[in-house]
Amino acid sequence: VCGALHHVIDKNPFGLQVLVDQWPDFTSVICRPPLEDMKDPEDPYTNTYFLFSKDPQGLRHFLQDPQTVNWKQQLQIQGDYAAGKISTDLQYTSLQPHEASYVNDQWILGRNEHSLRFVERCIQTFPSISVWKKGVDRPIAWGVTDHSVEIRMGYTLPAYRKLGLSSTILQKFAETHQKRGYPIYGHTAPDNKASQAALSKAGYHQRGRWILWNCHSQKGFKA
Numbered sequence: 001v002c003g004a005l006h007h008v009i010d011k012n013p014f015g016l017q018v019l020v021d022q023w024p025d026f027t028s029v030i031c032r033p034p035l036e037d038m039k040d041p042e043d044p045y046t047n048t049y050f051l052f053s054k055d056p057q058g059l060r061h062f063l064q065d066p067q068t069v070n071w072k073q074q075l076q077i078q079g080d081y082a083a084g085k086i087s088t089d090l091q092y093t094s095l096q097p098h099e100a101s102y103v104n105d106q107w108i109l110g111r112n113e114h115s116l117r118f119v120e121r122c123i124q125t126f127p128s129i130s131v132w133k134k135g136v137d138r139p140i141a142w143g144v145t146d147h148s149v150e151i152r153m154g155y156t157l158p159a160y161r162k163l164g165l166s167s168t169i170l171q172k173f174a175e176t177h178q179k180r181g182y183p184i185y186g187h188t189a190p191d192n193k194a195s196q197a198a199l200s201k202a203g204y205h206q207r208g209r210w211i212l213w214n215c216h217s218q219k220g221f222k223a
Helices: 002-009 056-064 097-106 113-125 165-180 193-201
Strands: 017-020 028-032 048-053 076-081 090-093 128-133 141-145 151-156
Touching: 002 028, 002 048, 028 056, 048 056, 090 165, 097 113, 097 141, 097 151, 113 141, 128 165, 141 165, 151 165, 165 193
Parallel strands: 048 076
Antiparallel strands: 017 028, 028 048, 090 128, 128 141, 141 151
């Protein structure tokens, strides 16, 4: 909605209208063309609404007003949800060694006894972040750093995805590393679009590629 408001202020070439749920203490903003300009019920390009809200419940009532949205048409709704208002009962803290099994069980490069010991040692030694939600008996998201200062092993429980938790964790790691003079970096699998999006949202940029070689001993090998 910020870009739409910019055009409204700057000559408003599309004649957009700005609506708020209440004044002056509004929590939701909608920019849209005048209802009378949205004459074609099959034209979602014209019938476009831009919105921002800090109050999802209030937004629900706002959108139900027929003077706000014409639901009898094909339309597009584009908007932002205030990340800071997604939940007020989250706590960010460091992981504890006894929580290493949560990390190890979801780490695609782990899931064995050796990796469990490695995760425990990383948690004991290096910065880590976990997200707790009131009423849930385990962390709902986390990230760990290792002996190369890499940010890795990030995971969010399926029920809490698309809430920006991964990006927030990455931002917190970046702040910590910057204060300590550490390099700020991590890696994702080429097909892990969700992690790539989280890194990008947190301000990270792609630089080269991460490569892993797994070398196995050969019994009876002679030089």
